[in-house]
Amino acid sequence: MIQTIPVTEITAQSGLELLTNDEIKQLSKDTNGEQYLLLKKCILAVLNSGEATDDIYHVHQQLNSFDIEIIQLNKGLKLKIYNAPESAFVDGKMIQGLHQQVFSVLRDIVFLKQELEFNSRIDFKTKNGISNAIFHILRNAEAFRIGADPNMVVCWGGHSIPHHEYKYTKDVGYRLGLRNLSIITGCGIGAMKGPMKGALVGHSKQRVCDGRYVGITEPGIIAAESPNPIVNELIIMPDIEKRLEAFVRLGHGFVVFPGGAGTAEEILYILGILLNPKNKDIPFPLIFTGPIEAKAYFEQIDNFIGKTLGQEAQAKYQIIIDDPIAVAKATQQGIDEVRQYRKLKQDAYHYNWQLEIDWDFQEEFIPTHANMSQLDLKLDQPNHLLAANLRKAFSGIVAGNIKEQGIEEVKKHGPYQLFGDKEVMQSMDALLRSFIDQGRMKLEQKDYKPCFEIQ
Template sequence: MIHSEPVKLTPDHTMNVLSQIEVARLIDKADTHVYETFRRCALAVLNTGADTDNVAEVLEEFAEFAVNVIQQERGIKLELINAPETAFVDGEMIAGIKQHVFSALRDIIYISNELTENRDIDLSRSAGITNAVFHIVRNAGLLRGNADSHMIVCWGGHSINEVEYKYTKKVGYEMGLRGLDICTGCGPGAMKGPMKGATIGHAKQRLTGRYIGITEPSIIAAESPNPIVNQLVILPDIEKRLEAFVRTGHGIIVFPGGVGTAEEILYILGILLHPKNKDIPFPLIFTGPKESAAYFDKINEFIGVTLGKEAQGKYQIIVDNPAEVARAMSRSMETVRAFRRSTQDAYYFNWVLHIDLDFQLPFQPNHTNMAQLDLHKNQPVDKLAANLRKAFSGIVDGNVKEHGIKAVAEKGPYKIKGDQEIMEPLDALLRDFVSQHRMKIPTQEYIPCYEVVS
């Protein structure tokens, strides 16, 4: 449903002061890319709780949604027209949703104005990209300079089943009891469950928890922020989003998921497999209920066949034991803190971790790039992980992002080619995801956006 009356919003503490030039760019809508990016991100925030991950459906339903920026001497106001009714209670916008609207404005404006004009940030170089990520998360207020930092990143599917969802809440609860904060991709499913559980654990310990959601413009419409997120950050693309996770997090827990989760697993494994990161402690745990044990067996088998035993040694699998997952992460925090003290690295941003440019430059999924991926064994294992990550990223693109959905509809499925010893386990893993309804929200029939070619 659509809210019938235009709504005017005044910024809260989420927004920094904007210059007249920044406001002017939005008012006259001269930069259509900036305006449209903000409009879509704002729509995604306002559409929190939607039961679809189809971007095209959301944009079609709210095609008349618009945002007008009203300039005032003391700042700005936003006027929302034809906004989703679910964002309101008795005619008033929900406070958390309002905050996230201005978080989106803050990040889109900052990325558009500051990063593109900052001469110290070269987005063609690895160090420049890392600095860009740092500036974005610092501008969003994520970084807190103290030794008690203990941010646990949680990855997993947005369309997990009820048993798995309840398990993520139990793990979150156990982490909350141990004072661990939560960072996720901000959407539903395995991104919401740990936060929901942690709120109870934190409350019992009389702690004020941090529930950080990190997203990017092309996927936020498919994974609108869940209501528990109290700090939302929008990075410009998937690669910077992934780097923000590993730079600001102190450990990662992976719950069951689909291709997006597999992409994230390959991303962190590719980084940890680089020789320069050999001695850096970075706890990585795969976990789920006993009903999902086969899921991680398949993932572990795929990693072993494609990346080898060294990759399998970078993580541990804990099945059906939420308390042990939280204890393992809690124990690891002192090791992480001690290492950062010894290397004089920041507690709040992992500068020491080496990330190759191949993991940082945006991968543009299209039929040509997907068909030309180097999925062969004759390369360093971290490079193979990077290319496998791109393959899964392309499938995510074809599944839920507007660009990919349109491209696949016009030209047919993406073709993925490579060595048979890689293609066969890849095809088997993807078929398993489909059979378990892990590709999209399970109420929708899944039509593959890819074709594996041996």
């Protein structure tokens, strides 16, 4: 049984969390509305930080007794929280990092609903409109450091990884931290936590006091991947597509560690963007890396990319095995090239405006059985569009593994059905089966049943 603190009160520490009376009303538990339930789920997920689980029901089973109440004070704002997990407290006082993350949740949910969805200047139905909306969300979260040289490294990789791979992510993070590079990840555990932990040590040795450990998540996944304790800037995007775009707009260099379906989704997303002819001259450091034991993993990833997207896609990244120093040096060199390019083009250091992102990568993909079965997974289309459709297929598999909507969809209708060209489907099936064999789909995989069927 989960131990809880019956009642606790925390107050806002910055002006970003000030609310109008209408905003408080929308988030009131008396309304029991969509915004209130979203706020409640996300805050509970934050307070479960540190729990090594990707089971959404670990959080959901606490929802009935968990509650929040927003209280407006003349000095600011207070949250009254009922039955929060005891693990979020020390001597009866909420851990400061979690305190900050709770108000980050409030900030992002309020901003999305009140400032963006009802803002006539923001158009979520156009490419430029979505990129502008993402900029507004990141700016409101104070994610931009004006005047700072590029130094943000996005680290992607799985949450369900063996210990030697986790150690390697820390080693790479350490080498990045020694070079005063900050880290952005999906904010969960495994390869999302390791680089932050390593960079924290590297920053400490270099006496870097303002190191950044940015965690970018979205409501559908936060309950399964609670923010890890190292995250000092939590940002919640509206959905997975806007989360992925936030990574590529905010980051300056990209390092990919071993992972499962979610990592494959991220790889396909970025390759699809880089394959767009309009982006061919934009420097974009992209490195795949892991310990020596991961060599076969990346050979299979590289083989899958070669058979589906071809040599042009394979030329967009480099693979470095078992050499954290070489990874850090290559990343730094790549970021230096990014800086020179943006300086030449007079593009912002803090937001990659020049990168062209097609609508196929921006439109929210809802992984219903109909949508999954109708994906175009054939070779007779431009490579960047095939990458977009493959990305959606892997996104649906992630949903079927750990997201509430996807899990319920599979429970109700059975595994997702995927159709396409024989060569594409055989390559995809081999890759997914290897993820299952290596325990990369979920943390608890003893009775794992695939949420997909390759036809």
